[in-house]
Amino acid sequence: MTLQSKLDAFKAAFEAGKPPYNVPQSVIDTMHRATAELIASGAAQHALKAGDHLPAFTLFDPEGNTVSSADLLAHGPLVISFYRGVWCPYCNMELQALQETLPQFEALGAKLVAISPQNPVNSRKSVRQNNLTFPILSDPQNRVALDFGLRFEMPDYLIELYTSLKNDLPAFNGDSSWTLPMPGRFVVGQDGVILYAEVNPDYTRRPEPEDMLPALRLATSRAAA
DSSP states (O other), rough: OOHHHHHHHHHHHHTTTOOTOOOOOOHHHHHHHHHHHHHHHHHGSSOOOSSBBOOOOOOEOTTTOOOEHHHHHHHEEEEEEEEOOTTTTHHHHHHHHHHHHHHHHHHHTEEEEEEEEOHHHHHHHHHHHHTSSSSSEEEEGGHHHHHOEHHHHHHHHHHHHHHHTTTHHHHHOOOEEEOOOOOOEEETTTTTOOOOOOOOSSSSSSGGGGHHHHHHHHHHHHOOO
């Protein structure tokens, strides 16, 4: 199955109110409203695109080690996935799909990192539960996500819904701002130029990991030239 087919199957079961979630239709309607409003806002159009330069960043991995974009690019091209958090089943399925494709990235000399607003404790949980061998970097208050044009503020009615579902983002993130990144995927060449960018304000839609392979091959050929 493709990643999107897995996401579609999960969404159909979730929205049908099947266990273990058993959510009422009012919850589904509120989520649909929030997604529709984010799409209508045009926020995704302001995200970084192919041809833009990567904003330099230095973040911490779950073990407290410093990881910089400069160090990552020194070894080859870079794949970046913005990850909302361990609480998001769609995001976890995406990380699992990226993990499955990681050998193909590495064969092209690329590094893969996820960037998330969640705190290191939850990132360690994500790594463990999804059997990841690539790091999740902590982005407090979505500052790097803002540089990429991905950060958005959650509307009050969505905060109320998350709170009622005990999906306490301030606790997950160690940050009271109630902001999230739109899911985004980027391929960056060693010169810091973005070669592939995919951003979708609908968190249930994700590109296939294999979609990035042509950009990675281009990055590798440019580095070898």
